[in-house]
Amino acid sequence: MGSLRVDEQWLEAFHGLLESSAYAVAFTGAGVSAESGIPTFRGNEGIWRKYPPALYGNLPGLALAFLFRKRRLARLASEVLTTLLDASPNPCHHALALLEREGPLRAVITQNVDDLHRAAGSIRVLELHGNAFRLRCSRCGLRMDVDRDKAREVREKLLKPDITRRGLLAALMEYAEACVSCGGRTRPDVVLFGESLPAETMNQAMEEASRCDLLLVLGTSSVVYPAAIIPRMALESGARLVEVNPQPSFVSARAHLRIPLPAGAFFASYLERFA
Numbered sequence: 001m002g003s004l005r006v007d008e009q010w011l012e013a014f015h016g017l018l019e020s021s022a023y024a025v026a027f028t029g030a031g032v033s034a035e036s037g038i039p040t041f042r043g044n045e046g047i048w049r050k051y052p053p054a055l056y057g058n059l060p061g062l063a064l065a066f067l068f069r070k071r072r073l074a075r076l077a078s079e080v081l082t083t084l085l086d087a088s089p090n091p092c093h094h095a096l097a098l099l100e101r102e103g104p105l106r107a108v109i110t111q112n113v114d115d116l117h118r119a120a121g122s123i124r125v126l127e128l129h130g131n132a133f134r135l136r137c138s139r140c141g142l143r144m145d146v147d148r149d150k151a152r153e154v155r156e157k158l159l160k161p162d163i164t165r166r167g168l169l170a171a172l173m174e175y176a177e178a179c180v181s182c183g184g185r186t187r188p189d190v191v192l193f194g195e196s197l198p199a200e201t202m203n204q205a206m207e208e209a210s211r212c213d214l215l216l217v218l219g220t221s222s223v224v225y226p227a228a229i230i231p232r233m234a235l236e237s238g239a240r241l242v243e244v245n246p247q248p249s250f251v252s253a254r255a256h257l258r259i260p261l262p263a264g265a266f267f268a269s270y271l272e273r274f275a
């Protein structure tokens with residue numbers, strides 16, 4: 001990060017846009033998590049390279065893995081937990097939390113499931129793909145936060161090299177404990193392959209996109225539907241758009257300001273200069 005030069009003009013232009021905004025919204029993607037040590041799920045280091053999504057990225061696949069590939073499933077679960085537990089917010093997360101407290105930012109719409117926006121202190125976070133540190137009751141729909149200490153204990157159990165199927169089941173059940181309200185089964189509240197996005201959250205996100213006068217598109221190439229809808233709706237409603245991402249995307253041409261840097265690196269300079 002240190003070698004990246006952050007142009008003073010970008011900082012001034014970005015600050016100017018924020019100052020003239022009454023209702024800003026941020027839209028974040030995998031690039032923001034990557035700077036906190038969470039590899040892009042589909043990237044070269046990504047989890048789906050080692051564990052094909054057709055086998056592990058959906059509930060039926062996971063059930064089969066439980067029956068026939070229990071050690072590999074235990075390894076996958078422990079790797080995901082380790083990655084998530086070891087990650088901490090970077091300057092992008094911190095800046096967005098600050099801009100919500102003291103600036104014009106009203107909401108963060110995120111495609112990330114790592115909970116780092118809330119960890120940094122953001123309050124209004126719309127999680128389009130859910131949250132890995134939350135469970136959802138399959139019967140009554142209640143959502144429950146997962147305690148980090150418990151997640152660490154479960155990870156230790158999953159790491160046992162001689163884990164049995166019973167041991168694996170016990171660890172998974174310990175993580176996905178029964179619903180505190182109805183006793184029903186719970187599952188991680190994340191969107192797996194082939195599942196649709198939470199409709200209510202998506203509606204709120206679209207509402208925010210059409211309401212804002214400034215959209216910050218951070219660390220996302222936003223090419224995948226339905227995420228692609230968010231910048232489009234903001235532009236169609238007349239919002240200005242800032243893109244912070246090393247690679248250009250389909251919104252680049254229509255961005256009022258494009259900063260070709262990783263968001264965390266840019267916001268580190270921004271916080272230094274303006275916070």
Ligand SMILES: [Zn+2]
Nearest residue numbers: 137140179182
């Ligand atoms: Zn329930």
